[in-house]
Amino acid sequence: MDWIKYGVEMGISTRMKENGKRWDFHLRNQRLFQDALAMLADDLQVEPRQIACGRQPHGTEICKIDGLGKTFQLLEGFDALITDKTDLVLATFHADCVPIYLYDSEHHAIAMVHAGWRGTAKGIVGKAMEAMNRAYGTRPEFISARIGPCISKAGYEVDRPVIQACEAIAGRIGIQASRPGYAKVDLAAINKEILLRKGVGRAKIQEDQRKTDQNPNLFYSHRREGAGAGRMLAWIFLTPKGNK
Numbered sequence: 001m002d003w004i005k006y007g008v009e010m011g012i013s014t015r016m017k018e019n020g021k022r023w024d025f026h027l028r029n030q031r032l033f034q035d036a037l038a039m040l041a042d043d044l045q046v047e048p049r050q051i052a053c054g055r056q057p058h059g060t061e062i063c064k065i066d067g068l069g070k071t072f073q074l075l076e077g078f079d080a081l082i083t084d085k086t087d088l089v090l091a092t093f094h095a096d097c098v099p100i101y102l103y104d105s106e107h108h109a110i111a112m113v114h115a116g117w118r119g120t121a122k123g124i125v126g127k128a129m130e131a132m133n134r135a136y137g138t139r140p141e142f143i144s145a146r147i148g149p150c151i152s153k154a155g156y157e158v159d160r161p162v163i164q165a166c167e168a169i170a171g172r173i174g175i176q177a178s179r180p181g182y183a184k185v186d187l188a189a190i191n192k193e194i195l196l197r198k199g200v201g202r203a204k205i206q207e208d209q210r211k212t213d214q215n216p217n218l219f220y221s222h223r224r225e226g227a228g229a230g231r232m233l234a235w236i237f238l239t240p241k242g243n244k
Contacts, residue, residue, distance in 0.1 A: 008237075011234070015220060026231040037051065049071050050088060058119055061078045067088075082109065092234050097187075098114075099114065152212075159182055212224075220232055
């Protein structure tokens with residue numbers, strides 16, 4: 001799908017801007033964060049108060065955004081955001097977890113989803129679709145989805161509790177045994193399976209093949225870099241060009 005044609009713009013930040021300036025959305029360093037936010041607002045030609053993010057607890061709470069804040073909106077306790085309003089930028093923080101962009105072409109509504117292994121195992125992307133259905137009447141056949149850059153299966157070995165949680169939502173999809181008690185898990189593949197089971201057409205699901213752990217010059221990766229890793233910001237917004 002040509003998202004821009006429908007008035008949908010989306011993206012994800014990288015480690016550095018083209019001018020060599022660091023681009024880091026981790027909240028631990030407010031100076032870097034405010035610099036990063038200002039650069040994003042300038043790129044998107046919006047004001048910071050048009051941007052809304054959740055402070056993500058790796059849960060399944062979803063926030064419906066209906067209007068601008070007085071300043072940048074950092075909303076406690078949400079891992080996904082939805083809206084049908086134009087010029088509201090929905091954003092999520094990432095450093096290996098899966099960014100998932102959803103667009104309802106029937107109602108011109110969007111969702112931005114953060115799916116780590118906990119959110120994936122709890123079916124957050126399906127819950128975001130359900131929230132869109134309650135709020136806007138969204139139907140699966142009108143959903144287009146894009147799965148953004150995230151950790152690779154090769155780079156994500158997990159233990160039995162994580163394996164069991166992922167198996168509960170999608171069976172053995174995306175899970176490959178590696179050594180006793182451990183497996184390599186493909187979070188992108190599991191989320192794709194959830195979307196398919198929820199009724200999204202296979203042809204309407206796009207997947208970015210770039211992996212955070214395999215592109216050290218482009219993306220931050222918590223699994224590769226540890227606690228000192230920065231954060232990317234994934235975003236989506238509707239422009240007035242879309243036909244409502």
